[in-house]
Amino acid sequence: MSETSLAISKFSDLANPTRFLALAARAIPWMAGITALCFAVGLYLSFATEGDYQQGETVRIMYIHVPSAWLSMMCYTIMSVSAIGTLVWRHPLADVSAKAAAPLGAAFTLLALVTGSLWGKPMWGTWWVWDARLTSVFILFLMYLGLIALSRAIDDPSKAARVSAVLILVGFVNIPIIKFSVEWWNTLHQSASVLRLDGPAIDPEFLRPLFIMAIAFTLLFFTLHIMAMRNEIWRRRIAAQRRLAARMASREE
């Protein structure tokens, strides 16, 4: 077997849901363990490091606000890649991945919005403003809710997969808008201070806990995503087996 065909067969192995379930069963305990460890270190650092000379203790809100905001966008990007997988390659797990990710994305977007609001009140003097960054993230939250409702409203899974995939890809336009909103418009929300071309603009004292918490949140997301994908595969198998049982029962009558 040539190297290319070996690589292709390795990739299509992952497309096999049974193979995925076996892999998930092995990976989930490890991922959960490493996630818990990262959270322990991250939370310790979040409260052990010093406060900011201007923001005081509220800088600690950053350690949960920034990772959840990052996840809200990463989750949608994963859903968009899955949508391409559904429409172009008809990968059997692509739709499962998109459907499983949507509630997680909604949860982390809500977390980013609420912690941002709790940070805004003491620092800006307001819980909420309709500036470009806050509004575009709020739209992202509504899009997650819409996608969850849509995929559950259509009974036929393959039809639901295609319709959702198209809507996910249309909605992807919002992701660069969120990322660059603070540069394109005049916003109350500050501009990027971690992912910048000229390097992070915040002190290493704050960067360390932020980095560990970002890893912890990302690992938590992937652990939950694999668990939710596994649940969705099981759900579909149960539905298929029940249909089969009903057909067998009606044949016996």
Add this chain to the structure above:
Amino acid sequence: MTHAFYVYASYGFAALVTIAVTVWTWADGRARRRELAALEAAGIRRRSARARDGE
């Protein structure tokens, strides 16, 4: 601590959301596993599983 309410409220809400999502995902998995076991007990299996048993 200054602004303790805002800091603790943020961490409290973050704990609530992450724990709720984790418990929900875990409970969903447990319920599905039970349903699969019930189907198995009723003799309803996937074709691939039946073939392996030599039925």
